[in-house]
Amino acid sequence: MKEYDHKKIEKKWQLEWNKKQIYKTLNKGKKMYVLDMFPYPSGVGLHVGHPRGYIGSDIYARMKRMEGFNVLHPMGYDAFGLPAEQYALEHKIHPQKAVEENVKTFERQLSIIGLSYDWSRKVNTTDPKYYKWTQWIFLQIYNSWFDKTKNKARNIKDLIYIFEKNGNKKVNAVCNNNVEIFTSKQWNLYSKKEKQDILMNYRLAYEGYSEVNWCPKMGTVLANDEIINDEFGNPVSERGGYPVLKKSMRQWFMRITAYADRLLAGLDSLEWSDHIKEIQKNWIGKSEGSEIGFRVVIADQLGKDIIDSNFIKVFTTRADTIFGATYVVLAPENLLVEKLKSKINNWAEVEKYIQDIKNKTDEDRTKNDKEKTGVELKGIKAINPANNEEVPIWIADYVLASYGTGAVMEVPKQDERDMDFAIRFGLPIMDEPLVDSIEITKKVSGKMVTKYKMRDAIFARQRYWGEPIPLKHDKDGIITEVNLKKLPLLLPKVKSYDSTGTGESPLAGVKSWVKDGYETNTMPGWAGSSWYFLRYMDPINTKEFASKKAIDYWKNVDMYVGGAEHATGHLLYSRFWNNFLYDIDCVSFKEPFKKMKNIGMVLATDGRKMSKRWGNVINPDEIVKNYGADTLRVYEMFMGPFEQSLPWSTESIIGSRRFLEKVWRIGAKFANDFSRSGSSSSLVRGPEKLFANEAIFQTLLHKTIKKVSEDIENFAFNTAISSMMILVNEMEKLENISIKDFKMFLKILAPFAPHMTEEIWQNLNENNSINKSVWPKWDKNKIQDEMLKIAVQVNGKVRSEILISKDIKEEEIKILVFKDKNVINWVGGKEIKRFIYVPGRVINIVV
RNA sequence: GCCCGAGUGGCGGAACUGGUAUACGCGCACGACUUAAAAUCGUGUCUCGUAAGGGAUGUGGGUUCGAUUCCCACCUCGGGCACCA
Numbered sequence: 019m020k021e022y023d024h025k026k027i028e029k030k031w032q033l034e035w036n037k038k039q040i041y042k043t044l045n046k047g048k049k050m051y052v053l054d055m056f057p058y059p060s061g062v063g064l065h066v067g068h069p070r071g072y073i074g075s076d077i078y079a080r081m082k083r084m085e086g087f088n089v090l091h092p093m094g095y096d097a098f099g100l101p102a103e104q105y106a107l108e109h110k111i112h113p114q115k116a117v118e119e120n121v122k123t124f125e126r127q128l129s130i131i132g133l134s135y136d137w138s139r140k141v142n143t144t145d146p147k148y149y150k151w152t153q154w155i156f157l158q159i160y161n162s163w164f165d166k167t168k169n170k171a172r173n174i175k176d177l178i179y180i181f182e183k184n185g186n187k188k189v190n191a192v193c194n195n196n197v198e199i200f201t202s203k204q205w206n207l208y209s210k211k212e213k214q215d216i217l218m219n220y221r222l223a224y225e226g227y228s229e230v231n232w233c234p235k236m237g238t239v240l241a242n243d244e245i246i247n248d249e250f251g252n253p254v255s256e257r258g259g260y261p262v263l264k265k266s267m268r269q270w271f272m273r274i275t276a277y278a279d280r281l282l283a284g285l286d287s288l289e290w291s292d293h294i295k296e297i298q299k300n301w302i303g304k305s306e307g308s309e310i311g312f313r314v315v316i317a318d319q320l321g322k323d324i325i326d327s328n329f330i331k332v333f334t335t336r337a338d339t340i341f342g343a344t345y346v347v348l349a350p351e352n353l354l355v356e357k358l359k360s361k362i363n364n365w366a367e368v369e370k371y372i373q374d375i376k377n378k379t380d381e382d383r384t385k386n387d388k389e390k391t392g393v394e395l396k397g398i399k400a401i402n403p404a405n406n407e408e409v410p411i412w413i414a415d416y417v418l419a420s421y422g423t424g425a426v427m428e429v430p431k432q433d434e435r436d437m438d439f440a441i442r443f444g445l446p447i448m449d450e451p452l453v454d455s456i457e458i459t460k461k462v463s464g465k466m467v468t469k470y471k472m473r474d475a476i477f478a479r480q481r482y483w484g485e486p487i488p489l490k491h492d493k494d495g496i497i498t499e500v501n502l503k504k505l506p507l508l509l510p511k512v513k514s515y516d517s518t519g520t521g522e523s524p525l526a527g528v529k530s531w532v533k534d535g536y537e538t539n540t541m542p543g544w545a546g547s548s549w550y551f552l553r554y555m556d557p558i559n560t561k562e563f564a565s566k567k568a569i570d571y572w573k574n575v576d577m578y579v580g581g582a583e584h585a586t587g588h589l590l591y592s593r594f595w596n597n598f599l600y601d602i603d604c605v606s607f608k609e610p611f612k613k614m615k616n617i618g619m620v621l622a623t624d625g626r627k628m629s630k631r632w633g634n635v636i637n638p639d640e641i642v643k644n645y646g647a648d649t650l651r652v653y654e655m656f657m658g659p660f661e662q663s664l665p666w667s668t669e670s671i672i673g674s675r676r677f678l679e680k681v682w683r684i685g686a687k688f689a690n691d692f693s694r695s696g697s698s699s700s701l702v703r704g705p706e707k708l709f710a711n712e713a714i715f716q717t718l719l720h721k722t723i724k725k726v727s728e729d730i731e732n733f734a735f736n737t738a739i740s741s742m743m744i745l746v747n748e749m750e751k752l753e754n755i756s757i758k759d760f761k762m763f764l765k766i767l768a769p770f771a772p773h774m775t776e777e778i779w780q781n782l783n784e785n786n787s788i789n790k791s792v793w794p795k796w797d798k799n800k801i802q803d804e805m806l807k808i809a810v811q812v813n814g815k816v817r818s819e820i821l822i823s824k825d826i827k828e829e830e831i832k833i834l835v836f837k838d839k840n841v842i843n844w845v846g847g848k849e850i851k852r853f854i855y856v857p858g859r860v861i862n863i864v865v
Numbered sequence: 866g867c868c869c870g871a872g873u874g875g876c877g878g879a880a881c882u883g884g885u886a887u888a889c890g891c892g893c894a895c896g897a898c899u900u901a902a903a904a905u906c907g908u909g910u911c912u913c914g915u916a917a918g919g920g921a922u923g924u925g926g927g928u929u930c931g932a933u934u935c936c937c938a939c940c941u942c943g944g945g946c947a948c949c950a
Contacts, residue, residue: 293869293870299868300869301945301946303949333949418949422950423950426949427950428950434866436950438948469949471946471949582944586945586946656890658878662878667876673889673890673891736889737889740889744888747889750906807885809884811885814929814931854931859884862930
């Protein structure tokens with residue numbers, strides 16, 4: 019064996035592994051599903067930070083393979099979305115073409131790192147064979163409603179049946195807020211369109227409207243972060259500075275809120291970092307409280323006429339403070355405001371306020387530090403049901419229509435925000451005793467309810483590059499589904515990917531598409547990524563998204579690796595879809611990702627994010643060329659804790675390279691012995707030196723095997739590598755280790771440096787890949803040191819050290835300790851108050 | 866504002882469940898090999914002190930025989946939410 023020539027070695031083994039398909043996944047054996055979050059293949063190529071997570075999961079997958087698991091470790095692409103569309107616009111090519119180019123770049127960069135994916139299972143969300151099933155799942159969701167009693171999704175046919183049977187009796191289902199549910203007629207008497215509209219309030223995928231930021235000049239919809247304020251505080255587009263308005267747009271929604279409770283409860287069963295669980299928990303935002311009705315009356319009128327049946331329903335988590343409630347505030351959008359119009363004396367003022375609100379951006383409206391605004395609804399009052407006091411009614415934009423009931427009771431004494439508002443508008447402030455929440459709720463005929471902050475998710479984009487939504491609208495507004503047999507509904511060719519200027523998707527400009535009545539919105543980016551982990555199980559199935567057999571075998575992902583930035587997006591949506599698929603018996607498990615590790619970011623040397631803009635990007639190709647893939651892999655794992663963001667340092671990489679070179683040199687010595695003697699007779703050199711250190715070395719070796727095994731299991735790769743460094747430093751000094759021991763070490767290094775260890779391995783007359791060898795087991799009897807060094811403290815300060823054998827008794831230790839010179843010195847003749855011995859660790863003498 | 870998390874040498878970081886703080890690596894210094902350099906190897910490297918010894922894990926307190934680890938307050942940084950009643 020000669021020099022460590024990483025270029026030659028890495029190329030050679032990558033070709034060989036490919037040829038022999040050693041990472042091909044079978045469908046039998048003890049299963050282990052190790053998954054990376056699939057990337058969005060962008061045009062700019064990778065920087066050294068991107069592969070870091072892939073390297074970690076690769077090491078894990080490799081160890082699991084060696085431990086005898088049948089490992090599924092695939093890779094694919096999430097390739098629908100805006101960047102590809104914009105890239106296509108700029109370069110005047112089809113987005114599909116852009117995706118293909120980007121995938122190519124990505125795979126070239128990834129292939130040189132030596133990741134052990136089974137590429138035969140590759141998926142791509144933009145492939146019609148894939149998005150056929152995204153569309154199929156969408157239709158299942160569309161055709162479902164959520165039964166609160168059973169706490170699961172059911173087919174919409176069941177709901178129709180209930181309506182037919184029970185007429186207008188209430189159904190315990192999750193449905194839209196503030197919508198008049200049918201109550202007036204028998205189900206059968208409704209028209210087709212009316213039935214459709216009623217059902218739309220229950221479907222888990224439903225059509226609705228939402229306000230978007232609309233820039234008339236640009237003719238596009240803008241995201242919140244694409245909007246800034248001009249010098250007068252008016253919202254304008256970041257690019258160009260054109261005015262931005264609110265516009266109500268037709269959208270599709272997913273009723274994820276139906277699953278709020280299950281998504282929250284499911285977190286307990288997941289082995290995720292507490293951090294991510296916490297973020298999801300806060301996002302779901304469960305709070306328990308009371309719904310209480312405040313009667314509305316005409317102000318200053320004797321007898322206090324009740325205005326028909328109107329109640330202001332407020333939601334509060336502090337019903338106990340109700341005696342201190344001195345006014346109520348409604349959201350300006352609360353439907354009750356419009357209803358009470360005729361009783362409100364200052365309607366002009368109220369209407370103006372509501373209008374002003376509409377022209378504000380969400381960001382403006384919800385800014386915490388701005389002064390509170392509001393208008394009193396004059397001429398009417400509310401009755402506090404606890405004490406029958408008449409209290410004023412206000413509307414204010416800080417009360418949100420979308421949360422709770424869109425109305426709150428205000429208790430200035432108990433709440434800082436209420437206090438601000440009360441002081442600003444001179445509203446009464448009263449100090450009243452607290453009562454029991456549950457009792458008072460009952461007493462005032464309110465009810466205990468649970469609310470969630472989470473909102474339904476918009477499931478539509480007014481863009482071209484996404485999955486078509488497989489629905490048709492006819493001229494009477496009747497929606498029909500695209501027949502399952504006709505899926506996939508292919509994305510049509512368009513002349514221009516530019517927006518239409520009306521805010522609609524470019525699909526609205528395709529004549530035949532519109533003529534056929536197809537939905538012009540496309541699915542959002544998260545559609546395809548919400549179920550891709552299921553497709554890897556059976557990626558070329560044309561009959562089902564994956565066979566029952568494959569799903570039952572692979573089940574959930576065992577280890578999921580990716581960025582923490584998906585905490586409230588992808589990770590919530592895919593849990594939602596998986597729960598849904600569980601309800602309709604398509605999968606046998608509720609939670610898709612049992613364990614998860616979140617990769618930290620690699621920052622540039624300057625501590626900033628790597629970005630073209632800062633010119634601080636490090637290209638992995640360069641590093642692989644100069645130092646080798648194995649060195650890159652070891653260094654990226656050695657940098658620091660896997661989940662932590664760390665600054666890159668090309669200066670420090672040399673340490674990882676030196677470590678591998680040391681291993682190489684030891685390997686070379688063994689290999690040279692082979693070539694000289696042609697046999698294994700000289701495996702153990704210098705036997706005379708061997709035995710003095712043999713036991714100590716054995717202990718170190720087995721401790722290292724144990725540590726590396728456990729550290730890989732926990733994704734603590736940095737400490738695994740440091741323990742191997744210690745072992746190698748020791749091996750280098752000893753120079754008389756057995757080849758058997760050295761091979762054990764090579765195996766635990768193999769997941770980190772697969773190419774180099776393979777080369778050494780096969781030079782040692784092994785014919786099968788080290789990556790398919792059996793993971794070494796540590797010997798329990800060997801990991802215990804024979805002799806232990808114990809620190810001796812006097813009054814908590816280390817004063818001496820003693821060497822004891824591992825089975826020594828406390829009594830014997832005492833005798834030993836008090837013979838120690840240093841101890842005698844420090845203890846002197848003083849009285850011993852306490853003698854503390856922590857076995858194997860420390861002795862503390864208190865005088 | 867609220868909710869999480871983190872602060873350890875010149876730098877990245879290590880430390881099991883409260884038990885010798887600074888492992889491992891980078892850098893730096895000196896030495897060996899070399900005509901020389903690189904590479905490699907060896908030694909040293911928290912701080913004050915000649916030493917004995919003292920002081921250091923963001924700051925200040927507390928609990929304990931013993932605290933980077935537990936508790937309280939504060940400071941700084943990072944993340945999440947953001948008028949959620």
